[in-house]
Amino acid sequence: MGNNTGAPGFKLGKTLTEADVIELSTLSGFTPEKVREWHSGFIKDCPTGKLNKKKFIEVYKQFYPTGKAEKFCEYIFRAFDNDSSGSIDFCEFLIAISITAQQEPKKKLEWAFSMYDIDRNGFIEKKEMKKIMDAIFDLLGEERKGTNTPQLKVDQIFSRMDTNGDGKLSKEEFISGCLQDDYLRRLLAPSAS
Known part of the structure; x- marks a missing residue:
């Protein structure tokens, strides 16, 4: 059977029972x-029932052929891999797809926060945001010059979002900042716009 996923005690094999389908x-x-449709496609692409990081990056890079997608993909992969097993099972995949596909911006922003919180301590520090900004610049092939540098973007983000001035962003500060500022939402969580 599969690994534990976001659902407590939920185990998933390569085939879905009717109970699995209902719970998912x-x-x-x-x-x-x-x-069932998503599962069929997932198993076709991942016959073992697991998507490893290498395969994930390989697939994701197809969407950004001119950029350097590896670093950014690692952060996305980590956010999808809820149980930190090193692979994404179907349940983790489906939950991530459902979050990114739904209309509610707050859910998408919660997921974006989990991607940016690299050390999973419940806060985004400047060093974490800098790593993500570097990865986004690489992914998009952005030129780093003048006022367009990852560090300046990080400084802008923190000056707008870090409302208590403690040098780190809580989930509440991040979500509130993105919901109140179109520029930040488009920059940090484009799918939540």
Whole structure:
């Protein structure tokens, strides 16, 4: 059977039982038919029922052929890999897809926060945000010059979001800052716009 996932005590094999489909439908908000469709595609691409980091990066790079996607992909992969197993099982994949596909910006921002909180301590420090900004610049092939540098972007983000001035962003500061500032939302969580 598979690893523990975001659902407590939920184990998942390569084949789905009807109970699995119902539980995944409830967790993800997708219809049972859509769950089966996603599962079929996932197993076709990942016959072992697991998506490893190498395969994930290989697939993701296709969307950014001119950029350097590896670093950014590592952060996305870590956010998808809820149980830190080093692979993404179908449940983790489906939950991540459901979050990125839904309309509610707050859920997308919560997921974005989990990607930026590299050390998973519940806060985004400047050094973490700098790593992410470097990865975004690499991914998009952005030129680093003048006022367009990762460090300046980090400084702008923190000056707008770090409302208590403690040098780190809580989940609440991050979400609130993104919801109140279109520029920051587009920069940090484009799918939440």
